[in-house]
Amino acid sequence: MDLHHLRIFVEVYRQKSFSKASEKLYxxxxxxxxxIKSLEFELGCSLFDRLGRSIIPTKEAEILFPRALSVLExxxxxKEEITTAQDEVKGQLTIxxxxxxxxxxxxxxxxxxxxxxxxxxxxILIEDSRKITDMVLNHELIMGVxxxxxxxxxxxxxxxxxxxxxxxxxxxxxxxxxxxxxxxxSIPFVIREPGSGTRNTMERFLxxxxxxxxxxxxVATLGSTDSVKQALKxxxxxxxxxxxxxxxxxKSGVLKEIKLQGFKMKRHxxxxxxxxxxLPNPYNTFYEFLISYSPExxxxxxxx
Amino acid sequence: MDLHHLRIFVEVYRQKSFSKASEKLYxxxxxxxxxIKSLEFELGCSLFDRLGRSIIPTKEAEILFPRALSVLExxxxxKEEITTAQDEVKGQLTIxxxxxxxxxxxxxxxxxxxxxxxxxxxxILIEDSRKITDMVLNHELIMGVxxxxxxxxxxxxxxxxxxxxxxxxxxxxxxxxxxxxxxxxSIPFVIREPGSGTRNTMERFLxxxxxxxxxxxxVATLGSTDSVKQALKxxxxxxxxxxxxxxxxxKSGVLKEIKLQGFKMKRHxxxxxxxxxxLPNPYNTFYEFLISYSPExxxxxxxx
DNA sequence: GCATTTTATAAATTTTTCTTATGAGTCTAT
DNA sequence: ATAGACTCATAAGAAAAATTTATAAAATGC
Numbered sequence: 001m002d003l004h005h006l007r008i009f010v011e012v013y014r015q016k017s018f019s020k021a022s023e024k025l026y027x028x029x030x031x032x033x034x035x036i037k038s039l040e041f042e043l044g045c046s047l048f049d050r051l052g053r054s055i056i057p058t059k060e061a062e063i064l065f066p067r068a069l070s071v072l073e074x075x076x077x078x079k080e081e082i083t084t085a086q087d088e089v090k091g092q093l094t095i096x097x098x099x100x101x102x103x104x105x106x107x108x109x110x111x112x113x114x115x116x117x118x119x120x121x122x123x124i125l126i127e128d129s130r131k132i133t134d135m136v137l138n139h140e141l142i143m144g145v146x147x148x149x150x151x152x153x154x155x156x157x158x159x160x161x162x163x164x165x166x167x168x169x170x171x172x173x174x175x176x177x178x179x180x181x182x183x184x185x186s187i188p189f190v191i192r193e194p195g196s197g198t199r200n201t202m203e204r205f206l207x208x209x210x211x212x213x214x215x216x217x218x219v220a221t222l223g224s225t226d227s228v229k230q231a232l233k234x235x236x237x238x239x240x241x242x243x244x245x246x247x248x249x250x251k252s253g254v255l256k257e258i259k260l261q262g263f264k265m266k267r268h269x270x271x272x273x274x275x276x277x278x279l280p281n282p283y284n285t286f287y288e289f290l291i292s293y294s295p296e297x298x299x300x301x302x303x304x
Numbered sequence: 305m306d307l308h309h310l311r312i313f314v315e316v317y318r319q320k321s322f323s324k325a326s327e328k329l330y331x332x333x334x335x336x337x338x339x340i341k342s343l344e345f346e347l348g349c350s351l352f353d354r355l356g357r358s359i360i361p362t363k364e365a366e367i368l369f370p371r372a373l374s375v376l377e378x379x380x381x382x383k384e385e386i387t388t389a390q391d392e393v394k395g396q397l398t399i400x401x402x403x404x405x406x407x408x409x410x411x412x413x414x415x416x417x418x419x420x421x422x423x424x425x426x427x428i429l430i431e432d433s434r435k436i437t438d439m440v441l442n443h444e445l446i447m448g449v450x451x452x453x454x455x456x457x458x459x460x461x462x463x464x465x466x467x468x469x470x471x472x473x474x475x476x477x478x479x480x481x482x483x484x485x486x487x488x489x490s491i492p493f494v495i496r497e498p499g500s501g502t503r504n505t506m507e508r509f510l511x512x513x514x515x516x517x518x519x520x521x522x523v524a525t526l527g528s529t530d531s532v533k534q535a536l537k538x539x540x541x542x543x544x545x546x547x548x549x550x551x552x553x554x555k556s557g558v559l560k561e562i563k564l565q566g567f568k569m570k571r572h573x574x575x576x577x578x579x580x581x582x583l584p585n586p587y588n589t590f591y592e593f594l595i596s597y598s599p600e601x602x603x604x605x606x607x608x
Numbered sequence: 609g610c611a612t613t614t615t616a617t618a619a620a621t622t623t624t625t626c627t628t629a630t631g632a633g634t635c636t637a638t
Numbered sequence: 639a640t641a642g643a644c645t646c647a648t649a650a651g652a653a654a655a656a657t658t659t660a661t662a663a664a665a666t667g668c
Contacts, residue, residue, distance in 0.1 A: 001379065002306050004656090018615060028658050033616060035656090043386050051580045052665035053614055056443060059584035063389050067382045071375060075305065078371045082347050085367050139360060276355045280363035308625095322646060332627050337647060339625090356634035357645055610668085617662070624655065631648075638641085 090119030147197030169238035188237035394423030406430035451501030469569035473542035492541035
């Protein structure tokens with residue numbers, strides 16, 4: 001039994017005529033006869049008594065009619081629901097992010113997005129870049145924001161906003177406005193654990209200035225940006241951190257930025273998605289929203 | 305979109321694999337691919353992300369799955385319901401009957417039938433044979449019991465129980481146990497209206513004895529068996545009536561049967577149905593039940 | 609009875625479905 | 639890294655079905 005059979009049956013029942021039904025359905029009359037016949041065969045009963053010039057539905061047809069209608073309606077509704085679901089922006093969005101974007105950047109953007117689409121709710125999962133990348137690879141996450149490109153073959157990387165790593169410390173550790181990169185060797189350092197995007201980026205940049213991490217005077221390796229900041233405030237040492245992470249501390253003067261002469265450590269965060277996955281519409285919409293914060297559009301930010 | 309598509313979709317969703325689904329469905333894998341593709345085209349979205357070795361259902365597939373299941377279940381239920389409806393004996397049975405069977409015979413049989421199938425309810429419509437026959441012809445009635453064969457081309461006639469028309473009167477009208485048919489001319493008669501089965505049958509029988517109705521001494525023509533009986537009891541005249549109609553009066557002695565020498569007016573009632581109509585199951589069951597009261601089975605009546 | 613209407617049947621055609629064969633991409637294990 | 643196994647996609651041919659045209663059969667209405 002197919003929906004086609006039911007559609008034809010319903011029309012014949014309504015018209016009380018094979019030939020009139022065939023016109024309505026833009027089919028020939030024998031086609032209608034044939035389909036009713038096969039329905040009757042499948043159900044093991046006749047559906048219409050052929051009186052010659054007219055037909056009368058049997059008891060079974062009376063039972064079938066409302067049910068057939070209901071099935072057909074349900075299928076129509078189903079199609080509609082899937083179509084509209086494709087345009088809706090609602091439901092839970094789980095975004096994975098490494099520390100800096102997850103702590104200092106995404107919450108603000110998510111709040112703006114939610115103002116525009118109140119039916120969404122956010123979960124921002126903060127893990128280091130490696131973990132977030134793996135989760136997107138394993139489909140445990142649909143979207144992530146990370147600071148390092150790790151799987152360009154399997155994941156889409158779209159540049160997100162730009163970040164800059166800066167040298168910060170209290171006056172007690174470094175009492176200068178500016179210094180040459182080579183002097184970094186003599187300064188006590190508090191740094192993040194390996195695997196952290198900040199640590200990776202920092203290492204990469206320092207290597208370009210011939211400053212392998214082993215040459216530094218590491219006084220502590222800590223597991224979070226916040227703990228590093230606490231250590232800095234306690235004048236345990238200096239560190240190289242995202243400007244976003246120390247925005248408040250620089251404003252209040254607790255920490256100071258020491259400019260490194262001729263040395264900018266800029267990076268950008270990337271939005272990552274699996275190349276093979278289709279984004280559910282809410283994610284897709286949020287994706288577009290995020291891209292409007294990407295480097296190019298920084299100069300002409302989207303108005304909302 | 306067809307049920308077939310949904311069936312295939314459901315299996316792919318369950319197996320999370322095109323090839324496993326194809327095995328389950330006894331189809332080749334390309335067929336499954338093709339059907340999913342056409343579903344995706346029709347819905348305007350992809351349903352599975354092909355990762356290479358595995359697939360992941362998209363958001364739309366998550367929405368579609370429970371709905372598709374529900375549609376398929378509904379169709380299965382529908383088939384079952386129609387199948388079981390074909391075996392059920394319940395609902396209202398409307399039987400048309402002429403006066404004698406409708407008044408004196410069917411109520412008893414209907415009561416027995418209802419004892420066996422408590423879910424049925426009866427409506428016995430009493431009209432004269434002509435009217436009942438017409439109603440079956442026009443499909444206003446599905447089944448009738450009448451005393452005259454009027455449309456053997458279009459209706460099925462199945463012999464029902466046998467009746468005998470007998471001459472009855474009070475002692476004051478005829479004070480004999482028996483008489484020759486020829487003496488009927490001298491007796492005052494109360495008779496039924498034309499169109500009545502009793503009247504038709506009576507006329508037909510009398511004609512065989514060369515006694516046209518015009519030769520009788522008609523003192524009254526009445527519209528119902530009961531009114532004729534009342535007239536007889538008031539000794540207005542004699543009448544020829546069904547033995548079933550005067551059963552009680554003969555027993556109590558209010559009326560007496562006068563045997564007509566060498567003259568039996570036997571007839572049988574017939575169950576009529578339209579040749580082109582399929583009987584709904586309750587009618588069909590009742591039909592069989594009635595036939596067990598037909599002349600042949602009279603000697604070996606069904607036990608119940 | 610004859611013209612008209614309606615469904616059934618038959619044969620041919622078109623469309624759809626399905627299969628086999630093959631290719632391309634992915635994962636696993638060596 | 640690469641071979642082998644696995645999975646889905648594509649293409650072409652075969653099979654099945656749906657559909658049409660033409661025609662027959664049955665019934666109604668005049």
